[in-house]
Amino acid sequence: MPRKANITTQDLTDRALEHFWGNGFHASSMDDLVKSTGATRHAIYGxxxxxxxxxxxxxxRYQDLxxxxxxxxxEQADATLEQVAGYFETQISRAEEIGLPGPGCLVANSATEVAxxxxxxxxxxxxxxxxxxxGFLNALQNEKPNASDGELRMLADMLVVFTNGLWSTSRLTKDGDFLRASAKQFLETLKTRISAP
Incomplete structure (x- = not known):
């Protein structure tokens, strides 16, 4: 059956993103990508x-979407840990809509599989x-303006590690509320740390 000739590069990227996100890089053959994108090998190589x-x-494209x-x-100038909590909630809700266990985070997945x-x-x-x-450093600086830069950078790094772990856990659990509770507890612990004299 002939392939559609009018597929755009963005369409190709969107379809490839969905496939790579769900299956990973190494498990995705060129034949798989031809099937999932609806494009020919020639179109993909072109x-x-x-x-x-x-x-x-x-x-x-993953960043954009x-x-x-x-x-x-x-990343807003006046963001605090309230916005960090909002970020976690937005992504957890999205994961629930897709269906848990889900594909996790494309970047976190790639960090262990390919990077x-x-x-x-x-x-x-x-x-x-x-x-x-x-982004996390920005929120922490607004949350605790008088804290040392070194401490806030360390806490921002901890938030990155936690975030990647949270999205990796979303590949294993069916329970979105478990992810919410984990994020809430981590942020409460963080607040306790930065509020200490």
Whole structure:
């Protein structure tokens, strides 16, 4: 059966993102991508140059579609830990809509599957984690303006580690309320830490 010729590069990226997110990089063959995108091999190679380049293109699309709509509240100039809690809730609710256990986070998944052996993917993971760290640091600075910069950076790093762990846990649990309780408890512990004299 002939393939549709009018598929756009964005359509290809969106469909590839859905496939990679659910199946990972190594388990996705070119035949799988042809089937899931509805494009020919020629179209995929023409748009991206190959499977690896297509995978890298999905990282930015993931930021646009999944990360930014939830995380932008943490990046607002006046954000506090209330917005961090809102970010967690937005993503947990999204995971429930998709269905738990779910696909987790594309970036966190790639951090363990591909990044240890691929410098380009590692750079994408580090870019994402740096974005999270800067957003969390912003919220923490607003929450506790007089705290030392070193302490707040350490806590922001802890939030990045917790966040990646939370989304990895969403691949294993059917219980969104467990994820909520975990996030709430972590943030309460964080507040106790920064409110201490």
């Amino acid at each position: 748009a991206f140059g190959g499977k690896k380049q297509m995978f890298l293109a999905c990282f930015q 999944v990360v930014s709509p939830a995380f932008i509240q943490v 240890p052996h691929d410098g380009e993917v590692l750079a994408k993971v580090e870019e994402h984690n740096t974005r999270l760290q800067q």
